[in-house]
Amino acid sequence: MITAEAVINLKSLSDNYDRLKQQCANRSVIAVIKGDAYGHNAIKTAQTLAQADMFAVSRIEEALELRAAGIHQPVLLLEGVFCQRDLEIAASEGFHTAIHCQEQLEDLRQANINTPISVWLKLDTGMHRLGVQPYELSDYVGQIHATNKLAGPVGFMSHFSCADDFESLTTKRQIELFLSQTAPFPGPKTLANSAGILYWPNSHLDYQRAGIALYGISPNEEQVGKQHGLKPAMTLKSKLIAVRSHHANQPVGYGETWSSQQDTSIGVVAMGYGDGYPRSIPERTPVYINGREAPIVGRVSMDMITVDLGPHARDNVGDDVEFWGDNLAIEKVAKHIGTIPYELTIKLTQRVHRRYISQ
Numbered sequence: 016m017i018t019a020e021a022v023i024n025l026k027s028l029s030d031n032y033d034r035l036k037q038q039c040a041n042r043s044v045i046a047v048i049k050g051d052a053y054g055h056n057a058i059k060t061a062q063t064l065a066q067a068d069m070f071a072v073s074r075i076e077e078a079l080e081l082r083a084a085g086i087h088q089p090v091l092l093l094e095g096v097f098c099q100r101d102l103e104i105a106a107s108e109g110f111h112t113a114i115h116c117q118e119q120l121e122d123l124r125q126a127n128i129n130t131p132i133s134v135w136l137k138l139d140t141g142m143h144r145l146g147v148q149p150y151e152l153s154d155y156v157g158q159i160h161a162t163n164k165l166a167g168p169v170g171f172m173s174h175f176s177c178a179d180d181f182e183s184l185t186t187k188r189q190i191e192l193f194l195s196q197t198a199p200f201p202g203p204k205t206l207a208n209s210a211g212i213l214y215w216p217n218s219h220l221d222y223q224r225a226g227i228a229l230y231g232i233s234p235n236e237e238q239v240g241k242q243h244g245l246k247p248a249m250t251l252k253s254k255l256i257a258v259r260s261h262h263a264n265q266p267v268g269y270g271e272t273w274s275s276q277q278d279t280s281i282g283v284v285a286m287g288y289g290d291g292y293p294r295s296i297p298e299r300t301p302v303y304i305n306g307r308e309a310p311i312v313g314r315v316s317m318d319m320i321t322v323d324l325g326p327h328a329r330d331n332v333g334d335d336v337e338f339w340g341d342n343l344a345i346e347k348v349a350k351h352i353g354t355i356p357y358e359l360t361i362k363l364t365q366r367v368h369r370r371y372i373s374q
Contacts, residue, residue: 016254016333017368017370018253018254018256018285018286019251019252019253019285019286019290019366019367019368020251020252020253020367020368020369020370021054021249021250021251021363021367021368021369021370022249022250022251022252022340022370022371022372023055023056023059023248023249023369023370023371023372024246024247024248024249024250024372024373024374025059025060025063025248025371025372025373026372026373026374027231027246027247027248028055028060028063028064028229028230028248029063029064029066030246031225031228031229031230031231031240031245031246031248032044032046032064032066032067032225032229033066034243034244034245035209035212035223035225035228035229035245038212038213038243039207039212039216039219039223040219042219042220042221042222042223043068043069043221043222043223044067044068044212044222044223044224044225045067045068045069045070045071045091045205045222045223045224045225046060046061046064046067046069046070046071046225046229047070047071047072047093047224047225047226047229048060048061048070048071048072048077048081049071049072049073049074049077049093049226050073050361051077051361052230053226053227053230053357053360053361054249054360054361054362054363055230055248055249055360056369056371057072057077057080057081058080058081058084058086059371061081061084061086061088062084062086067088068088068089068222069088069089069090069091069111069222070086070088070089070090070091071090071091071092071093071224072090072091072092072093073092073093073094074092074094075092075096075101075104075105075110078090078092078105078108078110079104079108082108089109089110089111089133090108090109090110090111091110091111091112091113091135092105092110092111092112092113093113094113094115094145095112095113095114095115095119095137096112096119096122097118097119097122098122099122099125099126099127102122102123102126102128102132103126103127103128105132106126106128106129106130106131106132106164107129107130109130110132110133111132111133111134111135111170112132112133112134112135113134113135113136113137113172114134114135114136114137114155114159115136115137115145115146115147116145116147120155120158120159123159123162123164124158124162126164128164130166131164131165131166131167132164132165132166133165133166133167133170134159134165134169134170135169135170135171135172135205136152136155136156136159136169136170136171136172137172137173137174138152138171138172138173138193138196138197139173140173140174140188140189140192140193140196141176141185141188141189141192142173142174142175142176143176144174145174146173146174149192149196152196152197153199156169156200167202168200168201168202168203169200169202170202170203170204170205171193171197171200171202171203171204171205172204172205172206173189173193173206174208175189175206175207175208175210175211175215175218176189178208178210178211178214178215178218178234179210179214179234179235179236181214181235186211186215186218189206190206190215190217190218193206203220203221203222204220204221204222205220205221205222205223205224206218206220207219207220207223207224208223208224208225208226208234209224209225209226209227209228209229209234210234210235211223212225212228213228213233213234213235213243214235227356227357228240228243228245229248230247230248230249230360231245231246231247231248231249232245232247232345232346232356232357232360233245233346236346236349236350236355238346239344239346239347240344240346241344247339247340247341247344247345249339249340249345249360250337250339250340250341251292251337251338251339251340251363251367252335252336252337252338252340253284253285253286253290253335253336253338254284254285254332254333254334254335254336255282255283255284255304255330255331255332255333255334255336256283256284256285256319256332257282257283257332258280258281258282258283258324258328258330258331258332259280259281259282259283260278260280261275261278261279261280261281262275262278263275263276263277263278263279264276266313267281267312267313267321268312268313268314268316268321269313269314269316270314272298272313272314273298273312273313275312275323277326278326279323279324279325279326279328280323280324280325280326280328280330281312281321281322281323281324282304282309282321282322282323282324282328282330282336283319283320283321283322284302284319284320284321284322284336285318285319286318286319286320286336286338287315287316287317287318287319287320288315288316288317289317289318289364289366290318290363290364290366290367291362291363291364291367292315292320292338293315293352293354293359293362294314294315294316295352296311296315296351296352297351297352297353298310298311298312298313299311299312300348300351300352301343301347301348301351302320302322302336302337302338302343303336303337303338303340303342303343304322304324304330304334304335304336304337305329305330305334308343309322309323309324309325310322310323322336339359345359345360
């Protein structure tokens with residue numbers, strides 16, 4: 016019997032892509048599949064999204080895995096590459112690459128590139144992590160074009176720092192700065208991430224980058240993906256491996272951190288931090304079992320979690336327990352834990368069985 020299992024609905028991924036494309040008036044959408052598609056399997060995700068205009072990853076190793084799997088669509092390297100040899104490989108594979116610093120510009124000058132390469136210049140509009148400064152933009156554009164190694168004009172990209180915060184004025188300033196600085200140049204432009212697609216229509220430009228929303232998850236912690244017509248792509252579940260009568264005032268688990276205030280039933284679930292479920296979760300984080308939510312009690316151990324099923328429980332060994340998915344929004348779980356959904360999906364270990372469905 017399979018216990019800890021992540022069920023990935025590939026049809027939901029495809030439907031979410033189409034929904035996000037509709038959200039930005041059918042402009043081009045880049046499917047961001049870095050981090051093994053946020054834990055959903057990058058190759059299967061790319062194979063599913065045959066309609067994607069482009070894919071994006073962080074590092075060239077991720078892009079090469081896609082090519083080795085027969086994925087031929089354009090791939091954007093969001094961080095660019097960090098040596099001449101990798102730039103030459105990127106050009107030969109038809110990857111698009113970012114340039115965000117002087118060292119990458121120098122690599123472009125010196126690299127032995129026989130195939131023209133598509134370059135996206137990253138502008139720092141307020142994230143202050145990567146990117147050239149606004150006053151440097153024109154000079155960089157001129158130097159990049161002067162290499163005569165480009166496939167088409169320089170593209171432009173930037174990154175929002177807090178687009179999920181509706182009250183912040185930063186996003187509005189970032190949009191205005193990006194539009195004003197890139198207006199003199201003809202190349203393609205991309206600014207909107209998932210939050211930009213959903214909340215900031217004036218950031219919809221030539222390309223949008225769909226990351227977390229592609230997987231049916233809201234970028235805003237106060238909302239869930241279903242509110243935007245998105246479908247959860249992952250359901251994490253396991254099985255009850257024991258149901259035990261538990262007396263009032265008895266503790267359960269390591270450190271005796273929780274004791275029941277009444278006679279109850281305790282369910283033991285095959286899931287733990289060995290599967291990537293956080294050990295640090297607070298008590299009473301919910302799971303979904305047999306049509307209701309039930310709280311986790313006691314400490315998460317490597318292989319097991321204990322759940323208070325209640326004094327009148329009729330649950331049985333072998334019953335499914337959902338940790339997030341169709342019935343229990345991952346956004347709700349993440350907020351309860353004090354983290355973000357990205358971290359939950361990407362941290363699942365290889366011990367969790369992956370099952371892919373298309374319905």
